[in-house]
Amino acid sequence: MLISQILDDAGNVAVVVRSGSEACILNGVGSTYELVQEAIGKGQSLTECIRGHELGAAVDLEKLAEERRLLVPIHHPDAAHMHLTGTGLTHLGSAATRNAMHAKSETEEAEAHVTDSMKMFRMGLEGGRPEAGEIGVQPEWFYKGNGYCAVAPGGDLVSPGFCEDGGEEPEIAGIYVVAEDGTPFRVGFALANEFSDHVMERQNYLFLAHSKLRPASFGPELLVGPLPESVDGTSRILRDGKVVWEKPFLSGETNMSHTLANLEHHHFKYDVFRQPGDVHVHMFGTATLSFADGIGCQEGDEVEISAPGFGVPLKNRLTFKPRDTAATQVKVL
Known part of the structure; x- marks a missing residue:
């Protein structure tokens, strides 16, 4: 359904x-x-x-x-009580994708040097799939914003004037509502475009938090019930009506280094994310993005993300605000 x-x-x-x-x-x-x-x-x-x-x-x-x-298939009447978050390096090909983004020459990247991304990925491989009821290793986690960052299917994903880039990330998102007693209830799953600034992230891994504070879209339809063990989707970019990049993406636990239960635990273990009535859209990560293939998104590009069983494809246009070099002014009371 x-x-x-x-x-x-x-x-x-x-x-x-x-x-x-x-x-x-x-x-x-x-x-x-x-x-x-x-x-x-x-x-x-x-x-x-x-x-x-x-x-x-x-x-x-x-x-x-x-x-x-x-x-979007669900919203909170007060957008400040809707949280967009996610986890990275959770899929079996994600470490290779991340390393491709941060690629250096062979002389700079000696075999003995292991990146933080690879360390995190290996931690997930070794401890991200605990037995039922047990707690595994925590994943990389990031915050994208609140409900004001949620863009409807068909809407524009807008990069701010200080951005270095803006690119798609095709993912599956879990949708949750917190009950009055603080219990998180999973409503279902939806396609998501976890829009990010990959050029900014590539400058320094510690800029990851900045690169993720962007709008995102999810839906249009929400799958009720369990997530298929394997989700075989397609992500593509159209420019002036022509496909300039297209690639399959895989999700579902068969293709992940973490179980969904482990990812959910490490998000909802924080009291702040178990506030009664709040809505959570938690994106589970991807191993596929055009930036890793050397594609730079441009003004007006349309991203289309689809997968069997998830209904209407998720489509969004990418736009960029004019470069803003003026500092934000704070007034003193």
């Missing part, structure tokens, strides 16, 4: 449920967040809660995508 949010003909938010090829509006529900809160309150699964509502009119999600009426 897939869930999405759209703007209906009256301009209001509507929840859409897709089972098979048919997508219909879910009556009596104002948002996915409202639906999740209802399910938690009733002690039901999300599927059971959905079955308690009548289906309304059928909709054409592909047509709505063309009309830019698709929204």
Whole structure:
């Protein structure tokens, strides 16, 4: 089952449920967040809660995508209570990708020298898949922003005026809502574009935190239920309507050095991320990005991320604000 949010003909938010090829509006529900809160309150699964509502009119999600009426599949009514975060070096090819980004000549990079990225990756290989109920090694973790950074499918991912670059990262994101007692509930999974500044990161690994503070998009549809063991997706960049880069990406636990449970533990072990009512969009990482293949994204490029079972592809246009060299001014009270 897939869930999405759209703007209906009256301009209001509507929840859409897709089972098979048919997508219909879910009556009596104002948002996915409202639906999740209802399910938690009733002690039901999300599927059971959905079955308690009548289906309304059928909709054409592909047509709505063309009309830019698709929204992120879940949002919090107060954007400050929605958190965009992620983990890196979690996929079996991710260390090679990261090292390609930070590549040096063979003389500079002697065999004896092991990068911090490779050390982190090896830690995941050795301790990222603990037995059920046990705690494994913690992954690389980063913060992207709050709900104000969430861009709807079809919207523009905008790099700030101080950026060095802006490029796509095709990922799977876990979607969570925290109950009143502080228990995180996983709602499902969605495609995500974890937009980042790879040139800035390449200058110095300690700039990773700066490079991640960018907008991101996820959806359009949210997969309810378990994540497939292997997700075989495709990421591509179109420039002036022509494909300039295309590559498969793999996700799911078969292709990861960490279990989902381990990644979830190391995010939600912090009390600050178990605040009642908060929404979390946690991106699980990737081993595929165009920057590692020497592709530089340009103004107006469109990124398309798709995977079987996740519904409508996630599409976003990349734009760049004009270079801003003026310092931000802080006033004294």
